[in-house]
Amino acid sequence: MAVDRLLPTEEAAELVALVREIAQTELAPRAAGDEAAGRFPRDVLMMLGEVGLLGLPYPEEYGGAGQPYEVYLQAVEEVAAAWMTVGVGVSVHVMASYAMATFGTPKQRAAYLPEMIGGKLLGAYALSEAQAGSDISAMTARAKRADHGYELNGAKAWTTHGSHADFYTTFARTGDDPRGGVSCFYLPGHASGLTFGSPEHKMGLNGSPTTALYFDAVPIADGQRIGDEGQGAKIALASLDSGRLGIAACATGLAQAALDLATDYARKREQFGRPIAEFQGLGFLLADMAAAVDSARATYLMAARKRDAGRPFKRDAAVAKLIASDVAMKVTTDAVQVLGGYGYTHDYPAERYMREAKVTQIFEGTNQIQRLVIGRQLLK
């Protein structure tokens, strides 16, 4: 059932309705098969780029749609409800474009942004390393000064879209200061000296490729550095504040899909001569699931509205990511319960939703790290 949304304009309402229609007709029917086969739906992301979804929150002068985050996130939620891999793909791409859109010089923006946000190029965000996950100050990938600009050596771990992306927004050390010594670079996917690990074998989100990146004397021109030297940690964390809202929207969409599946099943499935939805024990479970999904959506929308109004939203983004991902985990697990034995099989997507929900509590900062962010903001 379509979510009853409050959108700021008629245009935005039509846009989200259109995204929902595309998601339900073109994405949802393919999700189970491609996930089971571990196939990356690159064609779907290109199609969404052509209809403007990959540039939704970015300025119109560079080919974006200039929509508020409040609208962009609800569109992402609709995509994730149909196919989580694609929702996460859109969110990661939009996050990967953030550094250039926000910290790039006018010359860099003119050169790179139209293709990045116009959907021609697919992006990835390379921050984590094998020994530097929650603690990015432990980063060791290093961009050393060279004649042409820099030479990059080292490795990144866990890169979503690894080996498929056209560009990698990459963070590397240019100095020894744990935070102040990090810089941000635009790295094309075909850069010489850039190679990729094999895709990780994951619990879920199997259509979304996750690989390591290896840098062997990768040449980087000065014009590929985004922002000032040493500004990388600030850029990485600002990107994550917005990226976490994308993940909160994806988690909400996934939870909504699980709720819709469970509700529909409970209406149709009969035991003891009645639809199981009529048993109060199950009706209360469905009601709790619905209340949780609504509160996840309200939380990310509050954060998005603050962002749209130009107000600080770091704490709100962390709260949204924490709440929505915990809701996704709980609601998808409860959906399996509502479906009983069938919920545990591949006949229904409930078990896949549950596997996909787990990673939302881990990536773009684990939920322990979200609590650290919220706690620090409280004490400021």
Ligand SMILES: Cc1cc2nc3c(=O)[nH]c(=O)nc-3n(C[C@H](O)[C@H](O)[C@H](O)COP(=O)(O)OP(=O)(O)OC[C@H]3O[C@@H](n4cnc5c(N)ncnc54)[C@H](O)[C@@H]3O)c2cc1C
């Ligand atoms: C499918 C997938 C896709 C990903 N995509 C990307 C990507 O595109 N780009 C990218 O850069 N990274 C990506 N990541 C990496 C992801 O962001 C990290 O896995 C995450 O930040 C956690 O880091 P870690 O795995 O090293 O865990 P660790 O940092 O080793 O944490 C292990 C445990 O310790 C806890 N912990 C750590 N520090 C603290 C603390 N101070 N207080 C309390 N608890 C703590 C954590 O919460 C966690 O429970 C992806 C990961 C996955 C699984």
